[in-house]
Amino acid sequence: MADDSPQNERISEAEQAVMEALWARSPLTANEVADAVAPARGWTLATVKTLLSRLVAKQAVETAPDGKRFLYSPRVARVDFATGESKRLVDRLFGGSAAGLFAHLAEAEALTDKDLNQIEALLKELRK
Amino acid sequence: MADDSPQNERISEAEQAVMEALWARSPLTANEVADAVAPARGWTLATVKTLLSRLVAKQAVETAPDGKRFLYSPRVARVDFATGESKRLVDRLFGGSAAGLFAHLAEAEALTDKDLNQIEALLKELRK
DNA sequence: CCTTCATGTTTACATCCGTAGTCGATTACG
DNA sequence: CGTAATCGACTACGGATGTAAACATGAAGG
Structure with a gap:
C-alpha cells in the first residue's frame, strides 16, 4: 500500500511561504525561491534549502533535475x-x-x- | 510593562480540546476536565494535567483554589x-x-x- | 498517628518546527 | 588541470507540542 498521493503531511507556516513562491511561479531553482522569499522573512539561503527539502520529503513539492541542480515545482495545488x-x-x-x-x-x-x-x-x- | 493581558501565546490543538471542556462548563477540577476530554482523545489524567499547566502558563486559563485543589476557568473567551x-x-x-x-x-x-x-x-x- | 489517596509540580522524551551551518560532490573558470 | 564557486545532503540546536511518568505534599480515613 504505497503512499503515493501528495500531501498527507501538514505544511507548516514557514513552509507555506516557500510554497507561495512556487505557486506564484514554477519551476524554480532553490536560489530563485530564496530570492523570492528570503528577504521578506529574513532568511538565509540555507533556511530555504531546508524548507525545500522538507517539502520534498512531505511530497508537497517535486524536483526535476536540471544539470547540476534541481528545479522545484509544487505537487499540491x-x-x-x-x-x-x-x-x-x-x-x-x-x-x-x-x-x-x-x-x-x-x-x-x-x-x-x-x-x-x-x-x-x-x-x-x-x-x- | 507587565504582560497581564490574556492569551498572547498560541493555543495548540491538544490544548484547544481542553479549552473546549472549560468553555462548555466551568469552573472545573482537573479531574472533571479529564473526564470530559480524556476518553475521546485516549489521554491519561497526566496528559490533561500537563495541558492544563501549559494553558495556565499561557494565561489562557486561570485557577481558583478550592481547598486542596484548583478550579480551572477559561481566561480567553x-x-x-x-x-x-x-x-x-x-x-x-x-x-x-x-x-x-x-x-x-x-x-x-x-x-x-x-x-x-x-x-x-x-x-x-x-x-x- | 500513620498510611493512602488525590492533586498540583517537575521531569522526560520523541517529534515537529524555525533557523542555519557544514560537508561532499560537481561544475565552471582561469 | 587545478582551484573556486555552486548546490544538494546531512547535521545541529533551541523551542513548541503531544504524551506521560515520577514526585511531593497535604488531606482524609482508619
Whole structure:
C-alpha cells in the first residue's frame, strides 16, 4: 500500500511561504525561491534549502533535475491546500458549519462592506 | 510593562480540546476536565494535567483554589479564540479578504444548501 | 498517628518546527 | 588541470507540542 498521493503531511507556516513562491511561479531553482522569499522573512539561503527539502520529503513539492541542480515545482495545488486548511478551521471551530464561520465573522465585525457586497454577489451567482 | 493581558501565546490543538471542556462548563477540577476530554482523545489524567499547566502558563486559563485543589476557568473567551484563528486563516490564505474565503469555499463545493440559506439570511439581517 | 489517596509540580522524551551551518560532490573558470 | 564557486545532503540546536511518568505534599480515613 504505497503512499503515493501528495500531501498527507501538514505544511507548516514557514513552509507555506516557500510554497507561495512556487505557486506564484514554477519551476524554480532553490536560489530563485530564496530570492523570492528570503528577504521578506529574513532568511538565509540555507533556511530555504531546508524548507525545500522538507517539502520534498512531505511530497508537497517535486524536483526535476536540471544539470547540476534541481528545479522545484509544487505537487499540491494552492487551491487544495486552501480547501484543506479552511475545512480544518470550520471543523475545529464551527462544528463543520461554514455558515457558522460566517455568522462568527459577522458578529466579530470582521466583514467589511466590500466583503458583504462580494459575498452577496457570489450568492446571487450561485443561485442562478 | 507587565504582560497581564490574556492569551498572547498560541493555543495548540491538544490544548484547544481542553479549552473546549472549560468553555462548555466551568469552573472545573482537573479531574472533571479529564473526564470530559480524556476518553475521546485516549489521554491519561497526566496528559490533561500537563495541558492544563501549559494553558495556565499561557494565561489562557486561570485557577481558583478550592481547598486542596484548583478550579480551572477559561481566561480567553471562545469567541475571541475563534476570531483570532479565523482571521489568521483569512490573512494567511486569502490576503485578508473574507469574501475570498467565501468564494473559495463555494468553488470547492464546501458549502451546503443549508450553509447558503443561512448565509443569505445572515446577509439580509446585516443589511437591515 | 500513620498510611493512602488525590492533586498540583517537575521531569522526560520523541517529534515537529524555525533557523542555519557544514560537508561532499560537481561544475565552471582561469 | 587545478582551484573556486555552486548546490544538494546531512547535521545541529533551541523551542513548541503531544504524551506521560515520577514526585511531593497535604488531606482524609482508619
